[in-house]
Ligand SMILES: Nc1ncnc2c1ncn2[C@@H]1O[C@H](COP(=O)(O)OP(=O)(O)O)[C@@H](O)[C@H]1O
């Protein structure tokens with residue numbers, strides 16, 4: 001009894017060490033830019049770098065566009081599959097899982113072959129075209145997370161009966177989707193959105209090969225050429241991800257209260 | 263002039279029929295119940311009227327107009343579900359307003375109608391609550407208000423009280439009926455609870471295995487069931503096996519004791535007949551000797567409060583009857599001899615007798 005207690009504590013300590021030591025070391029290192037004292041100099045340099053602001057702003061915009069595309073793609077699909085095509089569910093689930101199996105490098109090479117400047121649709125030839133490709137590529141990468149989040153959210157409400165109730169009251173399909181279904185999976189959509197944001201902000205492969213002015217390639221560039229700033233950037237990126245996770249928790253808690261009495 | 267016409271309606275799922283040869287005419291303002299055991303096709307029929315299922319054959323007319331091929335949102339139908347199905351993201355008032363907003367009614371009209379509906383269901387103060395803050399009974403009342411707010415042509419209710427506990431079920435049943443009467447709205451009410459159907463309906467459609475067994479008002483359904491199924495499904499029945507003594511004059515013997523049926527049987531020789539008696543048609547140890555009598559012994563006495571249920575064994579046949587509790591009168595005890603009597607007209611003949 002006592003032994004197994006000790007064993008589990010040991011596991012926790014080891015796991016925490018594995019996770020925390022590199023983190024602490026990185027933090028510590030990022031604070032040592034000024035010789036002989038701890039300072040936030042590295043963070044100041046990073047945050048005032050115009051390239052940081054430009055690439056971070058660009059990636060944020062792309063992330064927002066990705067979320068919009070993802071929601072418009074996933075919510076109606078998941079809804080329709082659950083309501084009318086339950087037999088197609090395994091197929092759709094398989095498709096949404098593909099981005100986890102196929103590496104992004106394959107995706108981006110496909111993009112480059114299909115949409116290069118001498119192709120029928122030369123999307124890579126212009127900045128706007130690249131933005132579109134990047135957004136669609138990211139929507140694909142985020143698909144497994146977005147789909148699963150929304151699908152679970154839909155399963156928690158009785159969409160069939162709610163749809164019928166709305167239909168009998170005279171509602172059309174767009175009304176049902178936007179006024180009845182979407183508001184009731186808001187929380188699921190939000191968690192999908194935060195996951196999408198976290199993925200898009202740090203993504204390197206696709207952005208780099210499409211030569212997009214995104215945050216991922218900037219991280220890599222700094223990492224290859226500087227000493228202290230990459231550590232500061234890593235910590236910043238880490239905090240953004242954790243903020244996203246934290247927000248998922250917060251909205252999720254709100255949803256539980258909202259559903260508690262049902 | 264009927265308002266809702268259902269003509270030869272059929273629905274099959276694969277090779278199995280869920281509804282077969284369903285015919286019904288409902289007049290404006292009528293309250294009609296579909297009554298039958300689970301799986302008999304009540305919901306499927308209701309969903310075809312609502313437009314959620316497309317019939318395999320047959321047609322549905324509302325107010326003279328063929329709606330068989332109209333989508334649910336074009337039929338002007340109010341629907342109440344067993345699971346309430348209120349929109350969880352909307353307040354009570356927003357739920358009730360939904361159909362009116364979809365119909366693009368002006369804002370003041372919506373507001374007035376919502377207030378009127380909430381008053382009608384007795385919840386005028388709860389407009390700002392969310393569904394999860396209400397009890398089941400309150401939620402179902404809101405669902406009713408939401409369904410009738412846009413003034414539908416027909417109100418459809420699918421076992422709306424099944425999820426509620428007994429006390430609320432009875433009070434809500436009266437409330438639904440009162441609201442229906444006040445608005446004069448044509449209503450179809452699906453239930454498997456015979457008491458609900460008998461107490462609320464103008465007419466009852468008794469269904470079994472996808473088919474209509476009998477259509478009639480509660481009095482007819484209960485007192486003059488036209489099929490064996492109706493007789494046994496509606497109310498509790500004593501089933502008696504009898505030997506035919508003389509078919510033409512209706513003389514039969516129950517465990518060797520002869521009685522006379524209300525009408526002659528279309529058999530000449532000997533045979534078996536199945537008879538039925540409602541518990542409330544039977545009197546125990548009556549003094550006057552009119553009607554039919556059978557002797558037996560008291561088999562069991564259950565004290566249920568205001569009612570005492572007594573089981574009398576004849577020989578092979580057993581008869582259950584109810585008597586009212588009476589302070590000055592002790593109930594009989596097990597093993598005592600007893601005589602049951604009943605009017606000749608109260609005997610139902612279930613099966614046409616078979617030649618032995
Ligand atoms: N969507 C469906 N697919 C296949 N069979 C169905 C479907 N809906 C109902 N049924 C079948 O039709 C019959 C009648 O069902 P239903 O109308 O729900 O009965 P009730 O409401 O009287 O309990 C049942 O045998 C049921 O299994």
Ligand SMILES: [Mg+2]
Nearest residue numbers: 301304305306
């Ligand atoms: Mg049913």
